[in-house]
Amino acid sequence: MTSRKLNKALLNADPSKAGNTLLCIDFGTALSKAAATNGSGYRPLLLPLGELGKDPRAANKYVAQSSLFVDSQKTLRFGHEAVAHWARQRTYAIARIDSMKRWLSVGQMGDLDREPVDAQYLPEGCSLSKGEALILILAYVTDLACAGLAAARLPRHVV
Numbered sequence: 403m404t405s406r407k408l409n410k411a412l413l414n415a416d417p418s419k420a421g422n423t424l425l426c427i428d429f430g431t432a433l434s435k436a437a438a439t440n441g442s443g444y445r446p447l448l449l450p451l452g453e454l455g456k457d458p459r460a461a462n463k464y465v466a467q468s469s470l471f472v473d474s475q476k477t478l479r480f481g482h483e484a485v486a487h488w489a490r491q492r493t494y495a496i497a498r499i500d501s502m503k504r505w506l507s508v509g510q511m512g513d514l515d516r517e518p519v520d521a522q523y524l525p526e527g528c529s530l531s532k533g534e535a536l537i538l539i540l541a542y543v544t545d546l547a548c549a550g551l552a553a554a555r556l557p558r559h560v561v
Contacts, residue, residue, distance in 0.1 A: 406439065423439070423546060427547055433468060436546070438551055445493070451543065452461045452464060458482075468500070469488075469539075470484055470499040470539050470542075472524050502532075517533070
């Protein structure tokens with residue numbers, strides 16, 4: 403099992419150190435991808451999110467699953483771990499949160515921080531807003547992308 407701590411250091415970063423590195427993250431409905439360039443606009447580098455997320459079954463090392471699962475112990479699981487832990491349930495009592503982008507595009511747009519995630523996605527006694535769920539999965543994918551930048555020796559401070 404892999405676990406990742408959310409790195410909050412960037413929240414206090416000096417924006418003047420961003421340089422010319424450009425990071426593009428495609429937060430996908432099922433899979434997310436990321437690419438970066440050194441600012442020249444040429445030869446974008448695909449970042450291996452699936453590999454960095456330690457997904458042993460990733461057919462494509464460049465994509466990470468955009469899934470979130472809260473298990474019966476109230477532990478958050480991201481990406482391929484969310485899918486694997488969801489599949490290990492005996493009764494499938496808790497659904498896996500996928501397709502979060504639909505919250506932004508289907509139905510009436512409201513304040514996602516005030517809209518609770520449906521009970522089918524959460525263990526008893528657990529609460530989570532749709533806004534919090536989106537922030538968590540975006541933070542996970544962004545953290546993988548930043549690890550990809552570091553592996554490529556590109557700065558984490560990006561445009």
